[in-house]
Amino acid sequence: EDKVVQSPLSLVVHEGDTVTLNCSYEVTNFRSLLWYKQEKKAPTFLFMLTSSGIEKKSGRLSSILDKKELSSILNITATQTGDSAIYLCAVDRDDKIIFGKGTRLHILP
C-alpha cells in the first residue's frame, strides 16, 4: 500500500531556531514529491522535487530529495512566528497524490 509518513508529527521551537522536517514514502510510480504549508484551511505549495540530491531553496526554506532513501527533508532556518503552520508532504503518483499527515510546527516568540 502506498504511504507517505512525516515526522515529527508536531514540533515546538523558539524563534530563530532551525528546524528539519522529515518525509518518507513508499509509493509506486513515483513522479514527484511536494511540500505544502497549510495555515488555517488552505495549503500553499512550497516545493516540487523530482531529482535526487538537488536542493531547492526559497528564502529561509530549503528542501532536498533522496530517492535512494525514499525520503525528503524540509529545512527552515531562522524561524519566525509566521512559520507556525502544518507542513504537508505529498507524493505525486501518476494521476493521484498521496499526502502525509503533516508536521505541526509551532514557533514560540
Added chain:
Amino acid sequence: GAGVSQSPSNKVTEKGKDVELRCDPISGHTALYWYRQSLGQGLEFLIYFQGNSAPDKSGLPSDRFSAERTGGSVSTLTIQRTQQEDSAVYLCASARGTEIFTDTQYFGPGTRLTVL
C-alpha cells in the same frame, strides 16, 4: 472573480441525507481540485478536473461520492447518504492547469460539513 469561492461555507446535515457542495474556480483556470481535511488527518486528495474531465476518480472515498464539472467552470461534489465519517472540511482549489498538482493552486475557503 477575485478568487475561488465555495458554498455553503458550513453545512450541518443528518446522517443519510444527500449534500451538494459547490466550487466556483477562478475564471480561466482549467484545473480544479477537491480535497478533504478531516480532524486529525492529513489533507486528502479526492479528485481533480482538467476542463470537464476527471482522469482518475479512484481518490473518492466511496461510491456515495461523485463530482462533476460543467462548462469548464463550476464544480459540484455530491455526497449521497451521508455518514458521520464524512464530516470534514471540503476544500476546492483551481489552477491554470498547465502542470497538474504543481501549478500554484488557489484554494477556496472550504465547506465545513458536519454530519449528525
